[in-house]
Amino acid sequence: MSSRDLILGxxxxxxxxxxxxxxxxxxxxxxAGAVAADVDLFVDRLTDYRATVHRCATPDVARxxxxxxxxxxxxxxxxxxxxxxxxxxxxxxDDDLPTGRVAAVDGVVTAAAVAVAETGTIVLDGGPDQGxxxxxxxxxxxxxxxxxDQVVATVPDALARVDPHRPxxxxxxxxxxxxxxxxxxxxxxxPRHLHVVITA
Amino acid sequence: MRxxxxxxxxxxxxxxxxxxxxxxLLERLGHEVVFPEDQTCCGQMHVNTxxxxxxxxxxxxxxxxxxxxxxxxxxxxxCVGSVRHQHATVARRAGDERLASRAEEVGARTHELSELLVxxxxxxxxxxxxxxxxxxxxxxxxxRMIRVGDKPLRLLRxxxxxxxxxxxxxxQCCGFGGTFAVKNADTSTAxxxxxMRNVLATRADVCTAGDASCLMHIGGxxxxxxxxxxxxxxxxxxxxxxxxxxxxxxxxxxxxR
Amino acid sequence: MTAPGRPAGATGDxxxxxxxxxxxxxxxxxxxxxxxxxxxxxRALGDAQLRRNLRHATTTIRDKSGAVIGxxxxxxxLRAAGRAIKTDTMARLPELLEQLAAAVTAAGGTVHxxxxxxxxxxxxxxxxxxxxxxxxxxxKSMATQEIGLNEALEAAGIEPVETDLAELIVQLGxxxxxxxxxxxxxxxxxxxxxxxxxxxxxxxxxxTDEPAALAAAARRHLRETFLSTRVAVSGANFAVAETGTVAVVESxxxxxxxxxxxxxxxxxxxxxxVIPTWRDLEVFLQLLPRASTGERMNPYTSMWTGVTPGDGPxxxxxxxxxxxxxxxxxxEVGRQALHCIRCSACLNVCPVYERTGGHAYGSVYPGxxxxxxxxxxxxxxxxxxxxxxxxxxxxxxxxxxxxxxxxSILVHLRAEAPHPRAEAATMAAAAYTMDHPALYAAAQxxxxxxxxxxPRGRGLPPPLSGWTASRDLPAPPPQTFREWWxxx
Ligand code: SF4
Numbered sequence: 021m022s023s024r025d026l027i028l029g030x031x032x033x034x035x036x037x038x039x040x041x042x043x044x045x046x047x048x049x050x051x052a053g054a055v056a057a058d059v060d061l062f063v064d065r066l067t068d069y070r071a072t073v074h075r076c077a078t079p080d081v082a083r084x085x086x087x088x089x090x091x092x093x094x095x096x097x098x099x100x101x102x103x104x105x106x107x108x109x110x111x112x113x114d115d116d117l118p119t120g121r122v123a124a125v126d127g128v129v130t131a132a133a134v135a136v137a138e139t140g141t142i143v144l145d146g147g148p149d150q151g152x153x154x155x156x157x158x159x160x161x162x163x164x165x166x167x168x169d170q171v172v173a174t175v176p177d178a179l180a181r182v183d184p185h186r187p188x189x190x191x192x193x194x195x196x197x198x199x200x201x202x203x204x205x206x207x208x209x210x211p212r213h214l215h216v217v218i219t220a
Numbered sequence: 221m222r223x224x225x226x227x228x229x230x231x232x233x234x235x236x237x238x239x240x241x242x243x244x245l246l247e248r249l250g251h252e253v254v255f256p257e258d259q260t261c262c263g264q265m266h267v268n269t270x271x272x273x274x275x276x277x278x279x280x281x282x283x284x285x286x287x288x289x290x291x292x293x294x295x296x297x298x299c300v301g302s303v304r305h306q307h308a309t310v311a312r313r314a315g316d317e318r319l320a321s322r323a324e325e326v327g328a329r330t331h332e333l334s335e336l337l338v339x340x341x342x343x344x345x346x347x348x349x350x351x352x353x354x355x356x357x358x359x360x361x362x363x364r365m366i367r368v369g370d371k372p373l374r375l376l377r378x379x380x381x382x383x384x385x386x387x388x389x390x391x392q393c394c395g396f397g398g399t400f401a402v403k404n405a406d407t408s409t410a411x412x413x414x415x416m417r418n419v420l421a422t423r424a425d426v427c428t429a430g431d432a433s434c435l436m437h438i439g440g441x442x443x444x445x446x447x448x449x450x451x452x453x454x455x456x457x458x459x460x461x462x463x464x465x466x467x468x469x470x471x472x473x474x475x476x477r
Numbered sequence: 478m479t480a481p482g483r484p485a486g487a488t489g490d491x492x493x494x495x496x497x498x499x500x501x502x503x504x505x506x507x508x509x510x511x512x513x514x515x516x517x518x519x520r521a522l523g524d525a526q527l528r529r530n531l532r533h534a535t536t537t538i539r540d541k542s543g544a545v546i547g548x549x550x551x552x553x554x555l556r557a558a559g560r561a562i563k564t565d566t567m568a569r570l571p572e573l574l575e576q577l578a579a580a581v582t583a584a585g586g587t588v589h590x591x592x593x594x595x596x597x598x599x600x601x602x603x604x605x606x607x608x609x610x611x612x613x614x615x616x617k618s619m620a621t622q623e624i625g626l627n628e629a630l631e632a633a634g635i636e637p638v639e640t641d642l643a644e645l646i647v648q649l650g651x652x653x654x655x656x657x658x659x660x661x662x663x664x665x666x667x668x669x670x671x672x673x674x675x676x677x678x679x680x681x682x683x684x685t686d687e688p689a690a691l692a693a694a695a696r697r698h699l700r701e702t703f704l705s706t707r708v709a710v711s712g713a714n715f716a717v718a719e720t721g722t723v724a725v726v727e728s729x730x731x732x733x734x735x736x737x738x739x740x741x742x743x744x745x746x747x748x749x750x751v752i753p754t755w756r757d758l759e760v761f762l763q764l765l766p767r768a769s770t771g772e773r774m775n776p777y778t779s780m781w782t783g784v785t786p787g788d789g790p791x792x793x794x795x796x797x798x799x800x801x802x803x804x805x806x807x808x809e810v811g812r813q814a815l816h817c818i819r820c821s822a823c824l825n826v827c828p829v830y831e832r833t834g835g836h837a838y839g840s841v842y843p844g845x846x847x848x849x850x851x852x853x854x855x856x857x858x859x860x861x862x863x864x865x866x867x868x869x870x871x872x873x874x875x876x877x878x879x880x881x882x883x884x885s886i887l888v889h890l891r892a893e894a895p896h897p898r899a900e901a902a903t904m905a906a907a908a909y910t911m912d913h914p915a916l917y918a919a920a921q922x923x924x925x926x927x928x929x930x931x932p933r934g935r936g937l938p939p940p941l942s943g944w945t946a947s948r949d950l951p952a953p954p955p956q957t958f959r960e961w962w963x964x965x
Contacts, residue, residue: 021496023591023596025496026496026590027496027574027748027797027799028571029496030592030799031803033496033497033498033807034803034804034807035567035571035806040568041568042565043564045558045561045565047554048551048558049551049555049760049763050551051759069772119704119738123700136774139766139774140773140774141774146785152789153733153779153789154738157734157738174763175762175763176756176759184755185584185722185782186785187781187782187785187788188778189733189777190774190778190779192774192776192777194776196729196776197729198538198772199641199642199643199729200666200691201533201666202534202770207689208692208730209699209700209731209733209734210730210777211730227958229911229917232921232957232958233921233957234954235951236957236961240961258914260917263908265907266904268891270892270893270894270896271901271904274904274905277908277912278911278912281911281912313892361869361871363871364871364874365871391872392828393828393868393872395828395868397867397868400867400869403862403865404515404518404865404866405515406522407515407518407522407829407832410522410832411828412948436950439951441948443948444948
């Protein structure tokens with residue numbers, strides 16, 4: 021007998037006959053669409069977890085990127101709007117760069133799929149303006165640009181908007197740990213600096 | 221109202237003052253208290269130590285003895301918790317569905333003292349007088365099993381002369397846990413030490429609670445320390461009156477000598 | 478191999494031949510301690526530094542968690558939904574696992590089934606060997622600790638590297654984990670600094686005990702490992718049957734490194750981690766971070782569905798582990814222990830855990846959930862002291878984000894535990910006496926006389942001596958209540 025059949029057989033006999041009655045899941049919590057998104061709350065949550073927030077008009081994104089990463093080398097996904105990048109940064113487009121190459125750059129600029137106000141979370145789904153997961157992981161500075169209308173209120177709102185078949189990365193503040201005396205300390209393996217740029 | 225007293229084996233044997241105070245209080249409030257003499261023990265110790273089969277006869281007895289009464293009161297959150305939440309389980313485990321549903325009925329009519337006073341009788345001021353600095357330990361089973369909430373505190377706040385001081389980390393277990401205090405005596409003692417430290421920090425004269433078992437545990441520790449803080453059951457405080465305080469031969473807790 | 482006294486759930490209608498629920502085998506993994514809880518607890522209680530560390534950490538986390546839970550207006554509704562989803566999952570577990578396996582396979586992943594720890598360890602070691610690698614990096618996972626995967630890999634000549642900071646502290650300190658979420662919770666910053674100075678190659682000798690400095694040291698130490706290791710092993714927080722999506726919730730980014738950089742990813746998950754639908758994640762992703770680290774959301778959550786061409790590992794394996802879970806499922810009362818999402822909230826509020834720490838529980842699953850899960854996974858006889866390692870205060874039940882009624886399971890398991898003969902005789906006699914009011918009244922009088930022999934309860938025979946060692950029993954009253962009632 022295969023282990024698959026063995027395990028499934030064990031589970032069926034564990035449950036017995038008749039099977040336990042089906043359970044209705046009470047979804048009395050706030051579902052997707054129940055709450056309006058509040059960008060100010062999003063900013064507050066991001067700041068609370070030591071992300072740096074910049075709010076600006078769309079044409080000013082390049083200026084913000086210049087402030088954060090001017091003079092440094094930056095990896096970008098192939099589909100990133102070029103007008104977000106100032107001349108002052110050394111742009112390295114990701115065309116399947118080797119891991120070591122990605123690890124050597126100073127920063128990364130991406131867009132995001134959606135963001136959650138209540139938790140201060142940005143979600144990346146590997147779209148053309150966000151790129152492979154590795155490029156937002158190894159550089160020490162991540163600048164993430166999103167439009168205010170990409171901010172939703174709650175976790176259910178965000179899940180309803182993303183495609184489970186894409187690789188998803190939910191990011192809430194810079195890399196951190198609670199492993200030393202259960203205090204949150206920022207800066208372990210992921211990017212130590214997270215900048216979120218919100219355009220009107 | 222005719223109220224049946226479920227005295228609990230611990231109060232019956234070791235802490236009769238809490239039970240007598242319950243009788244005095246309810247009679248003072250104009251109610252008739254009856255004591256079904258065939259009662260013994262709810263079986264909680266057996267259930268919680270892993271002997272539900274032995275507990276079954278005690279559940280059967282308890283249900284038979286108290287089934288005739290519309291209102292039952294016990295001066296113990298823990299024993300009420302057992303009656304309300306464990307008796308039916310013990311019966312079902314033994315395959316006795318009829319006993320289980322009768323146990324549920326009895327459980328629904330059984331009240332811890334503060335529940336009876338506040339929910340059933342609609343009282344918070346019971347006319348008590350107790351001129352002492354008092355702190356209240358909310359005992360785990362009163363707090364989390366039967367969820368008496370702030371009813372005991374509301375009753376205590378209405379007691380004249382009583383100065384209520386908040387117990388730090390009040391919701392932490394005192395470490396009694398019945399069989400736990402015996403089987404895990406070291407851990408139980410460590411929990412008790414913290415509870416006593418918090419009681420002493422209040423500089424109260426009296427530590428009260430709705431469960432004689434936890435009070436026995438805390439009181440036993442305080443006595444070993446010769447700390448000078450007394451443990452007094454909530455029922456005894458609520459039963460105390462100005463006449464008791466003035467009366468000769470009684471101390472201020474209303475405890476007969 | 479069903480535990481004695483446990484309803485197997487088999488019906489004799491022909492389904493049993495496929496396999497009876499089985500407990501986790503002995504001799505492999507870390508579900509059984511070397512000594513009973515009270516003995517291990519006694520030693521832990523004597524360690525003042527340990528108690529200070531635990532008190533500090535559990536107090537911190539309780540406060541943080543309480544604050545962020547207070548921000549959510551629908552916390553109780555989320556808990557109720559979480560409980561119902563898990564109850565529903567367990568009722569349909571075989572079908573959901575088949576659905577999950579099909580979805581993962583369709584997305585390019587490979588699914589393996591492991592009946593127990595031995596088989597799971599063999600599957601993982603074989604998969605690693607097939608890649609030619611002699612080192613794997615690991616994301617913290619309870620399932621792989623449970624089965625003793627690290628030891629099995631070492632025996633196969635493969636070096637496992639723990640990448641979670643707390644696991645690294647434990648591994649470098651040749652220590653054992655003591656908490657589900659923060660395995661090094663028993664260590665304070667000064668102790669961690671000493672471990673790093675002693676064990677971390679090339680560490681800056683001027684390292685301070687600032688948490689940020691310690692975290693930075695771990696970052697430097699592991700960077701090269703992340704970039705050069707070709708195989709990673711992870712656990713899973715959730716796996717969605719509907720889509721085949723696996724989710725890992727973490728903080729440091731070591732998880733992302735392991736889930737993104739290697740060529741081969743092997744995920745070992747307990748079969749109870751499956752959830753039915755994508756939408757169900759909206760409940761658990763709200764419950765878990767607030768209950769566990771006390772954050773609104775943990776820094777990183779990764780989700781993947783099979784293989785994504787050009788992004789991340791191109792060989793993706795999922796090992797579905799039973800190892801006693803079918804035996805837990807067979808117990809109608811105890812099966813809710815399988816609902817656990819490993820948040821560790823019950824540990825953090827437990828007055829017993831706070832004082833003894835996690836090592837006293839023997840198993841990798843400590844605290845209240847460990848006290849109900851370990852004995853069920855192994856059979857109660859192999860962890861017989863654990864169901865008693867609780868005062869039944871109920872704080873765990875209130876804290877649990879999926880509302881597992883741990884106190885009721887503890888009481889239920891105590892009935893299945895083997896009882897000392899003398900205790901059983903005493904309990905039977907006590908029940909008989911208490912069922913006969915006249916005998917009972919006589920016993921009350923007898924107890925009063927006996928108690929007069931020893932002043933204030935001292936000098937009682939065991940087991941009551943355990944109780945009186947540090948407390949006085951009250952002086953026996955002159956009259957029982959029922960004597961007073963008759964006289965009045
Ligand atoms: S039993 Fe509940 S509180 Fe404890 S770890 Fe599991 S989910 Fe968390």
